[in-house]
Amino acid sequence: MAEEIKTLSSQLAQDPDSLVFLRLGELLRMKGQLDAAQRVAVTGLDRHPHLPDAHDLFARILADKHDYERAFDEWDMALRIAPDHVGALKGLAFLYFKVGDLAQAAAHLEAAQRVAPADASIAQALAMARGGESPPSPTAPEGEGEPVALPASDAPTERAPPPPPPGAAQPLEEARVFAGLEGAQEGLLLLDAAGRVLGGALKDPGGRDVTDAVAAYLAGVSQEAARTAKLLALGRWTGVAAEGNGGHVHLTAPTGDALLLVVRDRAVPMGRLAIIAQRAAVAARRWLEKHA
Amino acid sequence: MTTAPANYTRALDLVTRVRGVRGAMLVSADDGIIVAEQLMEGIKGPAVAALAASLATRLRRAMEAAGVGASLFWHLQAEQGALLVVPTAGGTLVVAVAEPDVNVGLVRLELLRAGEVVG
Numbered sequence: 001m002a003e004e005i006k007t008l009s010s011q012l013a014q015d016p017d018s019l020v021f022l023r024l025g026e027l028l029r030m031k032g033q034l035d036a037a038q039r040v041a042v043t044g045l046d047r048h049p050h051l052p053d054a055h056d057l058f059a060r061i062l063a064d065k066h067d068y069e070r071a072f073d074e075w076d077m078a079l080r081i082a083p084d085h086v087g088a089l090k091g092l093a094f095l096y097f098k099v100g101d102l103a104q105a106a107a108h109l110e111a112a113q114r115v116a117p118a119d120a121s122i123a124q125a126l127a128m129a130r131g132g133e134s135p136p137s138p139t140a141p142e143g144e145g146e147p148v149a150l151p152a153s154d155a156p157t158e159r160a161p162p163p164p165p166p167g168a169a170q171p172l173e174e175a176r177v178f179a180g181l182e183g184a185q186e187g188l189l190l191l192d193a194a195g196r197v198l199g200g201a202l203k204d205p206g207g208r209d210v211t212d213a214v215a216a217y218l219a220g221v222s223q224e225a226a227r228t229a230k231l232l233a234l235g236r237w238t239g240v241a242a243e244g245n246g247g248h249v250h251l252t253a254p255t256g257d258a259l260l261l262v263v264r265d266r267a268v269p270m271g272r273l274a275i276i277a278q279r280a281a282v283a284a285r286r287w288l289e290k291h292a
Numbered sequence: 293m294t295t296a297p298a299n300y301t302r303a304l305d306l307v308t309r310v311r312g313v314r315g316a317m318l319v320s321a322d323d324g325i326i327v328a329e330q331l332m333e334g335i336k337g338p339a340v341a342a343l344a345a346s347l348a349t350r351l352r353r354a355m356e357a358a359g360v361g362a363s364l365f366w367h368l369q370a371e372q373g374a375l376l377v378v379p380t381a382g383g384t385l386v387v388a389v390a391e392p393d394v395n396v397g398l399v400r401l402e403l404l405r406a407g408e409v410v411g
Contacts, residue, residue, distance in 0.1 A: 204357075217353040234372045244361040
């Protein structure tokens with residue numbers, strides 16, 4: 001494997017646009033060199049942002065790093081580009097299972113099965129999901145005694161990520177802003193028209209709670225955005241995206257009066273922030289309906 | 293059309309030459325008054341400038357409170373167009389009004405260049 005990595009690295013250096021980064025990133029991931037794998041994947045994504053396999057690769061690396069929120073985003077992105085991407089369907093199924101959403105897990109596995117009916121591992125994973133039994137990580141090896149389920153790629157893996165600790169579903173559920181607004185305590189805020197906090201919370205990069213200060217400044221933004229759009233005859237406003245020195249911000253109105261704020265560091269591209277905000281807005285609307 | 297120094301005109305030209313841009317303005321961030329503009333007829337410049345300045349102030353304060361630093365660029369997205377804004381270090385907002393299918397990345401780039409011209 002080391003020799004192949006060396007060869008692929010050399011090929012990639014000679015031709016940075018080459019797709020060998022997919023294999024190179026996967027090999028590095030399998031060797032456990034996750035930071036190196038991530039660099040390769042991110043560089044590849046910069047050059048091939050619409051390649052679903054690149055998003056799938058990045059998602060598997062993130063899943064190995066237990067960065068499930070971003071892994072979800074990457075698999076979701078892969079599916080947006082290629083709705084039948086089996087790796088992404090299996091990856092999302094795994095993440096849904098982790099947060100206890102068995103119906104979504106099964107639905108994604110069923111979709112994967114329709115695309116790849118001969119893949120026995122999907123049927124097994126589906127049976128496990130329906131039985132409430134935990135399937136292994138989508139990046140786990142098909143090892144001895146390990147149920148063969150949810151392998152994320154066609155390439156065999158050699159390295160298992162550390163097993164999730166008991167109750168591992170909770171951090172994912174909290175991190176996934178679209179899974180429940182009340183759980184997102186760092187970068188998601190739902191406000192009413194007067195700037196009162198309805199859900200979520202915000203912390204600055206130093207970990208200090210800045211929820212109330214930010215909420216106060218945002219009071220009235222929704223109305224001003226609406227007035228500006230009306231004056232310019234632009235129709236309904238759908239969002240405000242802002243780029244800062246140290247992070248990105250996206251504002252949207254999940255309902256007429258409410259305002260939703262998503263904040264992430266600069267590593268998260270504005271496009272992905274918009275997707276996170278869209279999902280959060282759906283969750284916010286549900287939450288607001290439930291609490292109306 | 294407001295009479296403006298040559299560098300203001302040059303800054304606005306950078307922005308308005310982008311396909312899909314309906315107009316551009318330089319606005320005082322403090323009071324929301326138009327410093328220079330090249331807007332298509334029918335756009336209510338003074339009112340839009342005042343609202344853009346108010347939104348810019350709120351966003352800047354919120355972003356600073358959130359610890360993400362000063363706003364470098366922001367973009368109000370709407371169903372039938374967009375308002376794109378770059379605040380300059382000198383307290384001016386470079387504002388563009390654009391069609392929905394405008395190349396946002398290109399407008400952002402030209403707004404930033406215009407911001408450098410204005411200072």
